[in-house]
Amino acid sequence: MSAHVLSLVGVRKSFGSEVVLEDISFNVPVHTATVFIGASGSGKSTLLRCINLLDGIDDGVISLDGQSISDPRVNTDEIRRKLGMVFQSFNLFPHMTVMENVTLAPIRVQGLTKSDAEEQAAELLKRFGLLDKAKSYPDRLSGGQQQRVAIIRSLAVRPRLLLLDEITSALDPVLVNEVLSTVRDLKRDGMTMVLATHEMGFAKQVADEVCFLHKGRIVEWGSPEQVIDSPRDPRTQDFLKRVHEAGRL
Amino acid sequence: MSSLNEGATSRPGSSGFENRAFVAWEPSALELERRAIRRKQNHRNVIIASLSSVLVLGTLLVVAITSPGWKSLTDTFFKWAYGFEVLPKIILGFTTNILLTIIAATCVAIFGMAIALTRTSRSPALTPFRILATIYVDIFRGIPMLLIILLVGFGIPALRLRGLTNNVLILGTTAVVITYSAYVAEVLRSGILTVHPSQRAAARSLGLSNFQTLRHVVLPQALRRVTPPLLNDLVSLIKDTGLVSILGVTDAVRAAQISSSRSFNYTPYVMAAILFLMVTIPLTRFTDRTMRHAIERQNAQGMA
Numbered sequence: 001m002s003a004h005v006l007s008l009v010g011v012r013k014s015f016g017s018e019v020v021l022e023d024i025s026f027n028v029p030v031h032t033a034t035v036f037i038g039a040s041g042s043g044k045s046t047l048l049r050c051i052n053l054l055d056g057i058d059d060g061v062i063s064l065d066g067q068s069i070s071d072p073r074v075n076t077d078e079i080r081r082k083l084g085m086v087f088q089s090f091n092l093f094p095h096m097t098v099m100e101n102v103t104l105a106p107i108r109v110q111g112l113t114k115s116d117a118e119e120q121a122a123e124l125l126k127r128f129g130l131l132d133k134a135k136s137y138p139d140r141l142s143g144g145q146q147q148r149v150a151i152i153r154s155l156a157v158r159p160r161l162l163l164l165d166e167i168t169s170a171l172d173p174v175l176v177n178e179v180l181s182t183v184r185d186l187k188r189d190g191m192t193m194v195l196a197t198h199e200m201g202f203a204k205q206v207a208d209e210v211c212f213l214h215k216g217r218i219v220e221w222g223s224p225e226q227v228i229d230s231p232r233d234p235r236t237q238d239f240l241k242r243v244h245e246a247g248r249l
Numbered sequence: 250m251s252s253l254n255e256g257a258t259s260r261p262g263s264s265g266f267e268n269r270a271f272v273a274w275e276p277s278a279l280e281l282e283r284r285a286i287r288r289k290q291n292h293r294n295v296i297i298a299s300l301s302s303v304l305v306l307g308t309l310l311v312v313a314i315t316s317p318g319w320k321s322l323t324d325t326f327f328k329w330a331y332g333f334e335v336l337p338k339i340i341l342g343f344t345t346n347i348l349l350t351i352i353a354a355t356c357v358a359i360f361g362m363a364i365a366l367t368r369t370s371r372s373p374a375l376t377p378f379r380i381l382a383t384i385y386v387d388i389f390r391g392i393p394m395l396l397i398i399l400l401v402g403f404g405i406p407a408l409r410l411r412g413l414t415n416n417v418l419i420l421g422t423t424a425v426v427i428t429y430s431a432y433v434a435e436v437l438r439s440g441i442l443t444v445h446p447s448q449r450a451a452a453r454s455l456g457l458s459n460f461q462t463l464r465h466v467v468l469p470q471a472l473r474r475v476t477p478p479l480l481n482d483l484v485s486l487i488k489d490t491g492l493v494s495i496l497g498v499t500d501a502v503r504a505a506q507i508s509s510s511r512s513f514n515y516t517p518y519v520m521a522a523i524l525f526l527m528v529t530i531p532l533t534r535f536t537d538r539t540m541r542h543a544i545e546r547q548n549a550q551g552m553a
Binding site: 049052054077078080081083084085087089091092093094095104105108109150153154157 | 447448450451452453454455456457458461465466469470473
């Protein structure tokens with residue numbers, strides 16, 4: 001039994017004849033953030049969906065706290081309770097208020113009473129400055145607020161690991177910052193995270209380890225300074241050059 | 250930790266407009282001129298609409314009244330004194346239609362939902378039921394309801410099975426439920442399919458089971474979207490309960506038929522029609538309003 005919260009060994013995933021992930025192996029120690037960078041279509045989102053068991057894998061092993069979760073016999077609902085996931089498109093439930101969004105899983109999945117769940121949710125909302133929005137419906141919130149609510153919703157089930165899938169890609173530059181500062185706060189609180197992002201500056205701030213994905217393979221990994229500031233692999237150099245030209249560094 | 254929320258609340262953007270100073274505003278001469286032009290345009294439109302209405306409706310009325318059969322037609326269809334004489338009987342019959350609507354609507358909601366859920370589920374155990382549900386919908390959406398009423402109403406008693414009823418009211422209701430369940434199932438299914446898969450993914454990633462996802466996330470959104478078409482179906486259902494009169498159920502249509510065959514006067518039919526309209530028109534208006542709200546809500550969501 002290791003101190004790794006998450007560990008992947010030789011994971012492969014294909015859609016039909018197209019191989020999306022190949023020989024993916026990495027470990028995520030507790031309280032650390034692993035950030036995946038790479039071009040669109042490099043497999044970042046698929047990787048996170050596979051870890052959350054939303055997509056099945058073709059080969060390899062995914063383990064959570066030393067337990068294999070890629071075994072078809074595991075109870076997927078039980079595993080997902082230990083994993084929080086935040087999506088690029090927020091995916092808040094539009095027919096529920098912010099409070100109802102955040103308390104749905106604690107009440108239905110963890111069996112908390114409504115008042116306990118609401119108390120806990122109010123605490124989280126207050127901590128992230130969204131308590132005054134508790135009774136609002138998602139369509140009354142800005143994109144940044146919606147994404148922060150989505151983060152809080154995933155935190156409400158007290159996950160072991162948080163998966164963040166390009167959570168700022170659908171936001172305009174001004175709103176990106178409020179979401180990123182929320183993630184920095186989580187990092188400071190010791191949340192273990194796996195992220196996929198296009199924000200290199202942010203990746204440098206929160207990552208303990210950065211992995212560069214290229215066509216479904218990890219071609220370079222290491223500290224953020226090493227991978228982002230002085231990449232060794234020509235493919236990483238090329239990608240970062242293009243990101244730099246686009247003004248995202 | 251407490252420093253976090255201060256950072257978040259003091260961020261600009263959340264309290265913008267309230268503090269802006271109020272400045273009294275007077276419309277400019279240009280705007281006043283534009284308003285005068287718009288008023289003039291409005292007046293012209295109202296005059297055109299009134300003129301064309303009077304012209305078209307007036308012509309229709311004149312043609313009807315001056316037609317050679319107008320006198321005998323009003324005697325046969327609009328003999329109000331006779332109409333009010335038989336009205337109590339027709340109202341009594343109409344209560345059957347209302348009762349039948351309530352019972353049928355309840356059963357249709359249950360069966361329709363069961364069929365829709367079966368057809369949209371992916372569970373391997375339900376495969377045979379999924380096939381049956383598809384066949385059911387195909388068949389009963391494709392047969393005129395009058396035929397189904399006749400087949401059920403006269404077919405089931407002809408089986409002479411013990412324990413099966415010969416009560417035409419029950420058989421008629423059954424036929425209506427069979428037909429409408431097929432329609433409503435398809436409406437519900439289309440609603441379920443319009444809920445984006447990402448909603449399901451979000452719910453599942455929170456650890457909700459398949460059933461919980463359906464119950465708390467998918468169905469509430471689906472039902473909201475299909476409320477207008479479902480209300481539409483309810484209006485049709487009320488009207489179509491009149492068809493069971495063919496089995497001899499004394500509903501409003503049958504009551505009117507009995508009265509008119511005694512007197513060779515068709516006014517009872519008109520009275521029955523008015524009774525149906527008294528229920529269906531308010532319900533149609535209500536449906537229109539619900540539909541408008543649904544569209545507004547959808548547009549608001551698109552803007553967020």
